[in-house]
Amino acid sequence: MGNQKALIGVASTLSLLLVWEIVSKSGAVSERFLPAPSTVMLALWSMVFERDLLYHAGVSTLRVWTAFLIASAMAIPIGILMGSFKPIGAALEPVVDFIRYLPVPALVPLAIIWFGVGEGTKIFLLWLGTFFQLVLLVADDVRRVPKEFHETALTVGAPEWRRLTDVSLPAMLPTLVDNMRITLGWCWTYLIIAEIVAANSGLGFVIWQARRFFQTPEVMAGVVTIGIIGLVTDQILRALHRRSFGYLSR
Amino acid sequence: MTYLTFQNVTKSYGDTKVVMPFNLNVAQGEFVAFLGPSGCGKTTLMRMVGGLEKPSSGTISLRDEPLTRPDRRRGMVFQSYSAFPWLTVAGNVAYGMRYRTDISATEKRAQVSHFLSLVGLTDFADSWPNRISGGMRQRVAIARTLAAGSEILLMDEPFGALDAQRREYLQLELRRLQQDEGKTVIFVTHDVEEAAFLADRVIVFTRRPACILAEVDISSKLGRDRSLDLRESSEFFALRNELLHLVRSTASVEENT
Numbered sequence: 001m002g003n004q005k006a007l008i009g010v011a012s013t014l015s016l017l018l019v020w021e022i023v024s025k026s027g028a029v030s031e032r033f034l035p036a037p038s039t040v041m042l043a044l045w046s047m048v049f050e051r052d053l054l055y056h057a058g059v060s061t062l063r064v065w066t067a068f069l070i071a072s073a074m075a076i077p078i079g080i081l082m083g084s085f086k087p088i089g090a091a092l093e094p095v096v097d098f099i100r101y102l103p104v105p106a107l108v109p110l111a112i113i114w115f116g117v118g119e120g121t122k123i124f125l126l127w128l129g130t131f132f133q134l135v136l137l138v139a140d141d142v143r144r145v146p147k148e149f150h151e152t153a154l155t156v157g158a159p160e161w162r163r164l165t166d167v168s169l170p171a172m173l174p175t176l177v178d179n180m181r182i183t184l185g186w187c188w189t190y191l192i193i194a195e196i197v198a199a200n201s202g203l204g205f206v207i208w209q210a211r212r213f214f215q216t217p218e219v220m221a222g223v224v225t226i227g228i229i230g231l232v233t234d235q236i237l238r239a240l241h242r243r244s245f246g247y248l249s250r
Numbered sequence: 251m252t253y254l255t256f257q258n259v260t261k262s263y264g265d266t267k268v269v270m271p272f273n274l275n276v277a278q279g280e281f282v283a284f285l286g287p288s289g290c291g292k293t294t295l296m297r298m299v300g301g302l303e304k305p306s307s308g309t310i311s312l313r314d315e316p317l318t319r320p321d322r323r324r325g326m327v328f329q330s331y332s333a334f335p336w337l338t339v340a341g342n343v344a345y346g347m348r349y350r351t352d353i354s355a356t357e358k359r360a361q362v363s364h365f366l367s368l369v370g371l372t373d374f375a376d377s378w379p380n381r382i383s384g385g386m387r388q389r390v391a392i393a394r395t396l397a398a399g400s401e402i403l404l405m406d407e408p409f410g411a412l413d414a415q416r417r418e419y420l421q422l423e424l425r426r427l428q429q430d431e432g433k434t435v436i437f438v439t440h441d442v443e444e445a446a447f448l449a450d451r452v453i454v455f456t457r458r459p460a461c462i463l464a465e466v467d468i469s470s471k472l473g474r475d476r477s478l479d480l481r482e483s484s485e486f487f488a489l490r491n492e493l494l495h496l497v498r499s500t501a502s503v504e505e506n507t
Contacts, residue, residue: 146330146332148326148328148330148332149332149334151300151302151320151326151328151332152326152328152332152334152391152394154301154302154320155300155301155302155320155321155322155324155325155326155395155398155400156322156325156345156346156347156348156349156394156395156398157321157322157348157349157350157398158348158349159349166345166348167334170334170336171334171335171336173336246378247335247336247378247379247380248335248380249380249381250380250381
């Protein structure tokens with residue numbers, strides 16, 4: 001069943017690429033605007049082996065993970081506290097909720113005023129886009145832990161604070177990992193915005209440079225690279241999730 | 251000395267009275283069923299024994315000591331499956347002993363298999379709770395409270411979600427365990443037959459706010475040993491019908507008003 005599903009997925013993707021290839025090559029659409037998949041692959045090839053695409057991909061990945069890890073390291077404990085203790089949740093929720101709704105691109109000018117155009121700006125923007133989202137997700141996950149689990153802990157003699165380590169943390173861990181996986185995806189969105197506006201390295205910079213010289217195949221190759229990185233990371237995290245939380249399957 | 255006593259216990263949430271002044275003595279080793287319509291406040295009373303909720307007034311005491319906080323003397327078995335899914339069956343049972351200081355770590359390890367065999371789960375020690383049946387999961391929860399050394403078992407419709415056959419089997423097992431281990435049980439249910447079959451004494455509740463409609467002594471008529479044959483005896487039927495009429499009267503009261 002699983003194999004069949006994968007086969008259908010591959011087949012439909014390949015047919016889509018084939019249609020695209022035919023449309024571009026037939027001249028129905030100008031290749032300047034819609035280069036064929038084969039042209040994009042050639043551009044990607046030369047960008048990887050003749051130029052420094054891998055370096056830029058590495059820089060971008062590093063930025064994403066740095067900001068993501070900082071945001072997670074802050075959001076997880078704060079979210080757990082917000083979810084576990086009502087006064088803390090009540091105190092922080094309005095602020096977090098407000099900032100969460102601010103569109104990150106709108107804060108780019110402010111970030112540049114504060115941090116210049118160096119690494120600080122990018123990390124700050126990515127952090128901004130993920131921390132406030134993740135903290136609320138974590139708080140919700142903690143609140144969703146069944147009351148019976150907490151009460152079980154208390155009636156076998158666990159001290160009040162132990163509910164955090166005995167119950168909240170293990171009970172929410174599977175959803176936490178899922179939420180982190182989704183948040184990591186958002187990080188890439190904000191990264192490209194940050195790199196287009198203020199950077200001289202990274203995939204966003206590469207894409208923006210290619211645009212200036214009307215190198216549509218290179219623009220697309222840059223986008224494809226981000227897609228590939230995202231897909232691979234997502235699959236690795238999914239596999240990790242399956243391995244670690246196998247007990248959830250029936 | 252009295253064992254478990256309720257003295258003028260009341261509970262209200264805001265203006266809603268859930269429990270009227272409630273008085274009851276429960277003897278050590280007694281199996282008491284709280285029988286009444288859903289939402290009548292019997293679960294609230296039981297949760298107050300566990301220290302999971304506080305009475306609005308009055309006191310519940312164990313050996314004359316007021317009960318205010320949860321601790322492992324009163325173990326809970328919930329209606330929903332409360333076995334931790336991230337621990338194996340054995341891990342869940344071991345968790346019951348985690349905060350015991352009266353036995354050593356080596357003893358705890360040895361005791362896990364003892365409690366597993368008590369509830370017949372030895373072969374499932376390494377299974378995950380999500381992969382065993384609902385009845386087995388409730389047995390895990392029972393073993394966990396036994397492992398915690400709880401002397402009072404508080405059970406809130408623990409077999410409510412099970413099919414009739416499994417429920418009957420677990421009822422029999424529970425009664426045997428309770429007798430062998432000398433535990434005191436407060437068992438909340440709205441199933442008349444379950445109450446009659448399991449309990450030494452059945453407390454029938456009115457609709458909310460909860461107060462005692464009647465007390466029916468089962469053991470003086472059926473004895474303390476329960477078997478499946480008993481379920482077909484005329485004495486059992488008489489008791490069951492008596493309880494059924496009492497429960498029906500609570501329903502008609504509401505319909506007439």
